[in-house]
Amino acid sequence: MTTVSSPPVLAGSWIDGAPVSTGGPTHAVVSPATGRPVAEYQLAQPADVDAAVSSARAALRGWSTATPAERSAVLAKLAKLADEATADLVAEEVSQTGKPVRLATEFDVPGSVDNIDFFAGAARHLEGKASGEYSGDHTSSIRREAVGVVATITPWNYPLQMAVWKVLPALAAGCSVVIKPAEITPLTTLTLARLAGEAGLPPGVFNVVTGSGADVGTTLAGHADVDMVTFTGSTPVGRRVMAAAAVHGHRTQLELGGKAPFVVFDDADLDAAIQGSVAGSLINTGQDCTAATRAIVARPLYDDFVAGVAEVMGKVVIGDPHDPDTDLGPLITLAHRAKVAGMVERAPGEGGRIVTGGVAPEGPGSFYRPTLIADVSEQSEVWRDEIFGPVLAVRSFTDDDDAIRQANDTAYGLAASAWTRDVYRAQRASREIHAGCVWINDHIPIISEMPHGGFGASGFGKDMSQYSLEEYLSIKHVMSDITGVVDKAWHRTIFTKR
Ligand code: NAP
Numbered sequence: 001m002t003t004v005s006s007p008p009v010l011a012g013s014w015i016d017g018a019p020v021s022t023g024g025p026t027h028a029v030v031s032p033a034t035g036r037p038v039a040e041y042q043l044a045q046p047a048d049v050d051a052a053v054s055s056a057r058a059a060l061r062g063w064s065t066a067t068p069a070e071r072s073a074v075l076a077k078l079a080k081l082a083d084e085a086t087a088d089l090v091a092e093e094v095s096q097t098g099k100p101v102r103l104a105t106e107f108d109v110p111g112s113v114d115n116i117d118f119f120a121g122a123a124r125h126l127e128g129k130a131s132g133e134y135s136g137d138h139t140s141s142i143r144r145e146a147v148g149v150v151a152t153i154t155p156w157n158y159p160l161q162m163a164v165w166k167v168l169p170a171l172a173a174g175c176s177v178v179i180k181p182a183e184i185t186p187l188t189t190l191t192l193a194r195l196a197g198e199a200g201l202p203p204g205v206f207n208v209v210t211g212s213g214a215d216v217g218t219t220l221a222g223h224a225d226v227d228m229v230t231f232t233g234s235t236p237v238g239r240r241v242m243a244a245a246a247v248h249g250h251r252t253q254l255e256l257g258g259k260a261p262f263v264v265f266d267d268a269d270l271d272a273a274i275q276g277s278v279a280g281s282l283i284n285t286g287q288d289c290t291a292a293t294r295a296i297v298a299r300p301l302y303d304d305f306v307a308g309v310a311e312v313m314g315k316v317v318i319g320d321p322h323d324p325d326t327d328l329g330p331l332i333t334l335a336h337r338a339k340v341a342g343m344v345e346r347a348p349g350e351g352g353r354i355v356t357g358g359v360a361p362e363g364p365g366s367f368y369r370p371t372l373i374a375d376v377s378e379q380s381e382v383w384r385d386e387i388f389g390p391v392l393a394v395r396s397f398t399d400d401d402d403a404i405r406q407a408n409d410t411a412y413g414l415a416a417s418a419w420t421r422d423v424y425r426a427q428r429a430s431r432e433i434h435a436g437c438v439w440i441n442d443h444i445p446i447i448s449e450m451p452h453g454g455f456g457a458s459g460f461g462k463d464m465s466q467y468s469l470e471e472y473l474s475i476k477h478v479m480s481d482i483t484g485v486v487d488k489a490w491h492r493t494i495f496t497k498r
Contacts, residue, residue, distance in 0.1 A: 010041040012186065012210035013048045014193040016055040017203025022048055027183060027210075032098035032330040033321050033365045039096070039187060044209035049178070049219045052207035053226060056149045056176035059204030064146040064174035068124040075120035075172060077199035083113045085195060092187040093160055098329040098365070099284055100321045111446070112164040115464065118448035122469050123172035137483050143476040146174030147251060148227030150472065151220045153213070153241060154189070155233040156182035156332055157287040157388075162232050163189045165255075165452070165463040167206060171196075173472035175228075178207045180220050184332065186210040213237065224248050228472070231255070234386075235412075235457045253461030253471050255453055257386045258289040258414030261407035262443055263429060264305060265400070266298035268419035272441065273301075274308035276419070277392060280443035282316060282370055285329055286390040289458075290415035292443050294383060295394040296406045302396040306374045309392065310356040313370035318361060330366040331389055337366040340389030343382055347373050350380035352393065378409065386412070400425065407433050413455030417443035436462075 009026055011019030021042040028037040044052075063071070082089065089112075090104045099108070128142035150170045154162040159181055170177050181189040186208070193208045209216050221229050222244035229245040231238050232255040245252045262280060264273045280292035297305045321329040331337040337360060344358050357371030371391040376383045382393045397403040407416055407429075417439040418429030430438045436454045439445070446452055451462035462468045481488070 010039060010190070012041040012190075013044045013052065014190055014206075014208040015048065015052045015204075016059075016207070017197050017201075019194075020048060020051070029096050029184065029187060031095055031365075032332050033367075035334075035364050041186060041190075041210060043183075043211045044216050046216075046219050049209050049216060049223065052178040052209050053149060053151075053220075053223055055204035056178050056207055057225060059202055060146070060149055060176045062202055063171075063176055063205045066174070068126065071172060071174065072120050072123040074196075074200045075116060075123060075168065078196050078201070079113055079117040079120055081195045081199050082109075082116055082192070085191065086110075086113070089160060089188055089191060092191060094321050096185045096187050097156065097159065097332065098321050100326045100329045102324055102326075103284060103329075108158060108161055111448075112160045115161070115164045115448045116168050118464075119168040119172040119469070122169070122466055125466065126473070127466075128475070133482065135479075137481060137489065138479045139482055141478045143478060144173075144473040145476055147472050147474050148175060149225065150175045150177045151223060151226040151229045152177055152179040153217050153221060153229075153231045153233065154179065154181050156185040157284060157289075159185040160188035160192065163192055165468070166230050166232065167192070169463075169468040170230075170472045171201070171205065173469055175472050176205045176207075178209060178220060178226070180209050180211065180213075180216050183210065183212045217241070218244060221245055222247060226250060228252070230461075230471070232463070235459075238459060254459035255289070255461070255463055256414075256457060256459035257412060258291070258454065258458050259293050259384070259386055259410050259412040260290055260415040260417070260435070260443070261410070261433070262292035262295045262392075263397075263403050263407050263416070263418045263433075264295065264297040264301060265403065265418065265420040265422065265425050266300050267421050267425070268298075268301065269421065269441070270301055270304060270308065273419040274305060274312060276417070276441075276443050277305075277309055278312045278316070278370070280417070281392040282313075282328055282390050283444055285331055285368070287332060287388050288444070290437070290444060292392060292417065293387065294406075294410075295392055296397050296403055297394060298403070299396045299398060302394075306355055306372065306394060309372050309394075313356050313372055316370050318367055318369065328367075328370065328390060331368055332366070334366045336388070337368050340368055340387055340391065343385070343387050344371055344373065344391060347376060347380060347382045347393075350377055350382075352376040352380060352382060357390070378406070384410065400428070404429065404432050411457035414458035415439070415443075415454075417441075
């Protein structure tokens with residue numbers, strides 16, 4: 001007889017520098033590749049959210065008044081510990097998301113470590129206007145102060161990176177944090193909090209509460225005793241989070257959905273555009289807010305582009321995400337696969353032609369084949385709505401004006417790319433396409449020094465870079481009289497005679 005051992009039940013919260021389990025229901029983390037549980041943890045209760053916020057409030061003064069050098073040293077140590085824990089972080093990320101091990105090893109974890117390292121440095125680089133006598137009678141100076149207690153809510157697609165993008169600039173700025181990762185992918189966020197404790201982060205500065213959005217998420221987003229709410233996730237949920245925070249007038253920052261255009265002009269390197277569109281649309285099984293989703297291709301290149309993309313998509317290896325030869329892992333859940341499949345199946349009814357894919361392979365897990373849909377109409381669902389799967393839709397354009405118009409014909413504005421060898425076209429595309437990032441002759445790369453964040457329905461505010469540090473800082477003007485006189489010049493506007 002074989003016995004199947006159950007995974008141990010983990011503490012689902014990290015509060016005041018320690019794991020916390022207060023009882024109550026547990027949740028199984030399931031591998032999307034197998035459908036089998038890989039971990040089980042205790043869900044946070046509303047009282048845990050209160051405890052986490054109180055802990056963050058209590059820790060705020062000490063951390064926000066630590067010197068930049070002291071904060072930097074702790075974050076640098078965290079980067080080192082995260083780097084040393086790469087194997088564990090990769091294993092957790094692959095198990096809980098099903099993303100291919102090559103992606104986790106070469107992108108998620110090293111990218112996160114680099115981002116932590118960047119913010120260790122950024123903690124020492126607060127900037128502002130020069131102090132000076134702008135009025136003549138006063139010295140004005142600028143202080144940048146931590147916003148306070150930050151509530152953060154993150155999605156399941158890049159659990160570690162999304163946590164790092166939100167938590168690290170907040171910590172570098174001197175804020176304390178309570179983060180709620182997605183219920184289905186809490187493991188690497190909990191590990192990050194533990195590593196932060198080992199790096200010397202004072203208890204209470206970085207807290208984690210786990211559970212569903214409807215439960216723990218709403219409690220946290222609407223909590224009266226936080227100072228700011230930052231969110232990464234879908235546009236509808238982001239708007240609900242903003243409404244909950246607005247009840248208390250709390251500052252918000254939202255990184256939301258996307259529907260990135262991929263514009264191929266008639267002078268583009270066609271092979272580069274074909275390969276770039278497949279890589280850009282299939283990264284993380286298309287579950288990437290910046291993924292290429294709408295290819296807008298010059299009419300003379302259209303047929304060759306469609307044929308080339310279909311050929312490259314056909315060679316993509318789908319399979320066990322732990323296998324280094326696997327290119328494409330599963331979608332996050334069977335329910336999400338059903339949503340993706342439904343959108344693809346409705347596409348022909350709106351004029352789309354499924355060139356390749358459009359089916360799920362046999363077997364366990366929530367896999368879905370790379371899918372190319374050509375000739376879609378501008379009003380069709382697959383052209384307008386976020387699919388968040390390995391699906392690229394294609395249309396042609398007539399001239400450059402039409403290309404830019406189609407690229408901008410979306411409520412979203414997170415990312416876009418333009419493919420051309422003409423410097424003037426590249427300049428025009430980067431100027432006129434309405435998106436937080438425009439790539440030229442590439443699509444997807446990000447870098448810690450540069451900002452990430454959208455326009456319109458994709459949200460507002462920035463992750464990564466010095467700009468994201470600013471999200472977590474309040475600017476204070478200090479104006480000191482330097483005359484020492486009672487009768488100040490401006491008093492004449494109040495007193496005619498004294
Ligand atoms: P989601 O459904 O919006 O969930 C995001 C987070 O919000 C999860 O932790 C979720 O909790 C929580 N949540 C759900 N309802 C809530 C509520 N009423 N109040 C407070 N929190 C609530 O998004 P997702 O499906 O996880 O992620 C995919 C989406 O994220 C896509 O739209 C993608 O474009 C976007 N995204 C954007 C960026 C960016 O940088 N712009 C980056 C990555 C992803 P539970 O899941 O635990 O219920």
